[in-house]
Amino acid sequence: GENVEQHPSTLSVQEGDSAVIKCTYSDSASNYFPWYKQELGKRPQLIIDIRSNVGEKKDQRIAVTLNKTAKHFSLHITETQPEDSAVYFCAAKRGFGNEKLTFGTGTRLTIIP
Amino acid sequence: SAVISQKPSRDICQRGTSLTIQCQVDSQVTMMFWYRQQPGQSLTLIATANQGSEATYESGFVIDKFPISRPNLTFSTLTVSNMSPEDSSIYLCSVLQGANTGELFFGEGSRLTVL
Numbered sequence: 072g073e074n075v076e077q078h079p080s081t082l083s084v085q086e087g088d089s090a091v092i093k094c095t096y097s098d099s100a101s102n103y104f105p106w107y108k109q110e111l112g113k114r115p116q117l118i119i120d121i122r123s124n125v126g127e128k129k130d131q132r133i134a135v136t137l138n139k140t141a142k143h144f145s146l147h148i149t150e151t152q153p154e155d156s157a158v159y160f161c162a163a164k165r166g167f168g169n170e171k172l173t174f175g176t177g178t179r180l181t182i183i184p
Numbered sequence: 185s186a187v188i189s190q191k192p193s194r195d196i197c198q199r200g201t202s203l204t205i206q207c208q209v210d211s212q213v214t215m216m217f218w219y220r221q222q223p224g225q226s227l228t229l230i231a232t233a234n235q236g237s238e239a240t241y242e243s244g245f246v247i248d249k250f251p252i253s254r255p256n257l258t259f260s261t262l263t264v265s266n267m268s269p270e271d272s273s274i275y276l277c278s279v280l281q282g283a284n285t286g287e288l289f290f291g292e293g294s295r296l297t298v299l
Contacts, residue, residue, distance in 0.1 A: 114292050114293055115290050120286065168280070171232075174228075
């Protein structure tokens with residue numbers, strides 16, 4: 072089955088600087104890669120996703136890049152703000168329906184004011 | 185977005201007892217997914233609940249420990265049976281946000297503490 076590795080496990084960034092979180096996946100058939108943000112005591116929420124037919128996707132201060140050949144994808148957050156502090160999970164799956172979504176181990180991002 | 189109501193939101197349970205978590209969705213969905221999140225850990229899929237058939241369990245999870253019901257297209261329950269402290273976790277139900285979107289939408293979760 073799919074295996075998703077995520078690095079780093081913790082990341083501290085000065086407010087205003089950029090943060091990058093990286094994930095690798097094992098199943099070459101995976102074609103959907105979402106990123107979830109989980110604030111303390113709350114449910115995970117989708118912040119951005121990318122499909123395998125696209126190499127990069129951007130939404131305001133966040134962007135995701137995908138390298139299918141190397142089987143890795145990254146989350147980039149620019150101009151970080153205190154409200155970006157949370158745990159971020161990458162994930163991967165085949166298809167866009169009821170297939171199993173496999174999550175990475177998570178990155179705790181702390182923005183230092 | 186789908187509205188998912190989970191009950192209880194939290195509970196403290198005694199070792200050896202069982203607890204049933206309820207998940208209600210405001211729209212009909214084909215499948216509902218139950219995840220476990222152990223303290224400080226990632227999300228692990230327990231099982232997929234199909235309406236009208238038995239749930240499909242992931243490796244490491246068995247029906248005797250985590251029986252699931254899915255009586256209709258908007259409701260599911262997960263029971264954590266014969267609990268031990270190792271079962272202390274957040275249990276989350278989730279549904280696909282829409283057909284062919286891929287996006288998984290989570291309920292608020294049920295935080296169980298087993299003493």
